Amino acid sequence: MDREENMYRIKGRAAVSNDAGRFERHAREAVDDGWQRDDDLPVLRTQTRIETPRSVITYNRSPDLPFDRSINPYRGCEHGCVYCFARPSHAYLGLSPGLDFETQLIARPDAPTVLQRELAAKRYKVAPIAIGTNTDPYQPIEKQHGIMRDCLKILSDAAHPVAIVTKGSLIERDIDILAPMAQRGLVRVGISVTSLDAKLSRLMEPRAPAPARRLVMIRRLAEAGIPVRIMASPMIPALTDPELEAILAAGKDAGARTASWIMLRLPQEVSPLVQEWLALHYPDRAARIMSRLREMHGGKEYDATWHRRMRGEGPYADMVAQRFALAIKRLGLKSNAPPMRCDLFRAPVLPGTQLSLL
Numbered sequence: 001m002d003r004e005e006n007m008y009r010i011k012g013r014a015a016v017s018n019d020a021g022r023f024e025r026h027a028r029e030a031v032d033d034g035w036q037r038d039d040d041l042p043v044l045r046t047q048t049r050i051e052t053p054r055s056v057i058t059y060n061r062s063p064d065l066p067f068d069r070s071i072n073p074y075r076g077c078e079h080g081c082v083y084c085f086a087r088p089s090h091a092y093l094g095l096s097p098g099l100d101f102e103t104q105l106i107a108r109p110d111a112p113t114v115l116q117r118e119l120a121a122k123r124y125k126v127a128p129i130a131i132g133t134n135t136d137p138y139q140p141i142e143k144q145h146g147i148m149r150d151c152l153k154i155l156s157d158a159a160h161p162v163a164i165v166t167k168g169s170l171i172e173r174d175i176d177i178l179a180p181m182a183q184r185g186l187v188r189v190g191i192s193v194t195s196l197d198a199k200l201s202r203l204m205e206p207r208a209p210a211p212a213r214r215l216v217m218i219r220r221l222a223e224a225g226i227p228v229r230i231m232a233s234p235m236i237p238a239l240t241d242p243e244l245e246a247i248l249a250a251g252k253d254a255g256a257r258t259a260s261w262i263m264l265r266l267p268q269e270v271s272p273l274v275q276e277w278l279a280l281h282y283p284d285r286a287a288r289i290m291s292r293l294r295e296m297h298g299g300k301e302y303d304a305t306w307h308r309r310m311r312g313e314g315p316y317a318d319m320v321a322q323r324f325a326l327a328i329k330r331l332g333l334k335s336n337a338p339p340m341r342c343d344l345f346r347a348p349v350l351p352g353t354q355l356s357l358l
Contacts, residue, residue: 010044010099011043012206012207013044013080013099013102013103013206014080014081014082014102014203014204014205014206014277015080015082015098015099015101015102015273015276015277016098016273016276016277016280017098017099017272017273017276018096018098018099018100019096019098019269019272020096022088022091022268022269044099044103045103046078046102046103046105046140046141047103047104047105048105048106048107048141049104049105049106049107050106050107050108050109051075051106051107051108052108052110053108053110053111053114054114055114055118056071056072056108056111056114056115056118057069057070057071057115057118057129058070058071058072062306063306063307064306064307064309064310066163067127067128067129067130067133067163068127069127069128069129069130070129070130070131070133070134071111071115071129071130071131071137071151072108072131072134072135072137073107073108073111073131073137073142073145073147073148073151074105074106074107074108074135074136074137074139074141074142074147075089075090075093075105075106075108075135076090076095076100076101076102076103076104076105076106076135077101077102077105077135077136077139078102078103078105078139078140078141078207079102079136079139079167079168079205079206079207079208080101080102080205080206080207080208081167081194081204081205081208082204082205082273082274082277083194083204083234083236083264083265083266083270083274084101084135084270085265085267085270086101086134086135087101087268087269087270087273088267088268088269088270089134090104091268091269093106097268097269097270097273098269098273102207105139105141107141107145107147108147109145109147111147111150111151112147112150112151112153112154115151115154115155116154116348116350117350119154119158119160119347119348120347120348120349120350121347124347126160126161126342126345127161127342128161128162128163128340128342129155129160129161129162129163130162130163130164130165131148131151131162131163131164131165132164132165132166132190133165136165136166136167136168136208137151137164137166137168138166138167138168138169138170138171139168139207140168140170140207142168142170143170148174149173149174149177152174152177152178152181153177154348155181155186156177156180156181156186157348158345158346158347158348159184159186159341159344159345159346160186160345161185161186161187161340161341161342161345162181162186162187162340163187163188163189163190163340164187164188164189164190165189165190165192165231166189166190166191166192167191167192167205167208167209167214168208168209169209169213169214169216169217171189171217171221172217172220172221175220175221175224175226178221178224178226179224179225179226182224182225182226182227183225184341184344185338185340185341185344186340186341186344187226187227187340188226188227188228188229188337188340189221189226189227189228189229190228190229190230190231190260191214191217191218191221191228191229191230191231191251191256192214192231192233193211193214193215193230193231193232193247193250193251194211194232194233194234194236194240195211195240195243195247196211196212196243196246196247196250197211197243198210198211198212200239200240203277203281204277215250215251215253215254216254218230218251218254218255218256219254219255221255222254222255222256222257223255227257227258227337228251228254228255228256228257228258229256229257229258229259229260229337230247230248230250230251230252230254230256230258230259230260230333231259231260231261231262232244232247232248232251232259232260232261232324233260233261233262234262234263234264234265235261235262235263235264235320236264236289237263237264237288237289237292237293237296237316238285238288238289238292239282239285239289241320244261244320244323244324244327245323245327248324248327248328248331248333249327249331251333252331252332252333256333257333257334257337258333258334258335258336258337259324259328259331259333259334259335260335261311261320261324262310262311263293263296263310263311263312263317263320264293265302265309265310266293266301266302267302267304270302271301271302275290278290292316293312295314295316296311296312296313296314296316296317297312297313298313
């Protein structure tokens with residue numbers, strides 16, 4: 001697999017390389033052979049392929065996650081956040097967690113139909129479904145495909161609780177579905193704000209809405225009666241963590257009711273991608289940032305141990321946790337939202353199914 005930066009103009013992308021995934025046996029890299037290269041390289045465009053899923057509800061047993069099931073309408077994410085912990089999942093598709101993750105996308109248009117079938121199964125036991133915990137359901141291609149909106153319709157009709165995490169302003173399109181669900185205690189939304197600095201945000205989240213736009217999203221959702229969480233995630237030591245209190249205050253002012261934070265995570269291929277990005281954009285801080293991360297993970301760049309992977313350990317991690325606790329207390333934010341209702345759930349009736357006479 002050639003390195004994309006040698007074949008295309010990659011302005012507006014976060015990753016600066018496209019190395020083969022960890023499961024590939026071979027990798028190719030373009031080298032300078034001494035011949036003059038045409039500087040007018042083509043722009044690296046986003047491409048979308050279609051996948052027909054056999055199932056869409058993914059279950060997990062992670063003891064440090066507040067949900068046990070999730071849905072992903074899309075694989076890959078055009079927002080292109082360089083730090084995204086979901087990037088390594090693209091390696092399972094034979095694609096690179098680098099530029100492929102943000103340009104070679106997979107849409108699953110049959111997901112709503114499959115979701116309806118899974119919810120209708122007699123063995124299904126209701127519990128909140130999380131959407132957006134891996135890739136963003138409101139990334140730009142949702143405008144064309146509308147898969148997330150159709151999934152929401154299925155969940156709303158079934159009175160099924162759902163927790164959504166997004167940076168995408170397209171969520172405002174679905175307020176007509178989300179607001180009535182919120183009135184029934186069936187939905188909550190988390191909006192991720194990594195930095196209030198628009199320039200920094202554009203460099204590390206090149207195709208996500210600007211920070212100010214995300215605050216507008218919080219305000220509009222909150223005004224519609226939808227409970228919103230401000231997510232200061234991920235906090236990057238010596239780069240974005242000085243903004244923690246300001247992010248929480250901005251979220252509170254916009255109407256957020258709850259708040260959370262997560263430290264930067266560097267699993268698998270994410271670590272070299274972030275280090276490349278730091279060397280390109282913040283070479284003066286790269287060593288300090290990586291030193292702090294290793295300090296919080298026992299000398300490693302990342303430790304996937306339950307209950308430690310999200311925030312790390314040690315004096316620096318403790319300091320950020322204490323700052324967060326003090327800030328939400330001062331602002332009147334809460335860290336935990338009230339539980340959503342599961343008692344209203346009614347299994348969907350599939351087309352062609354005989355209705356009960358009772």
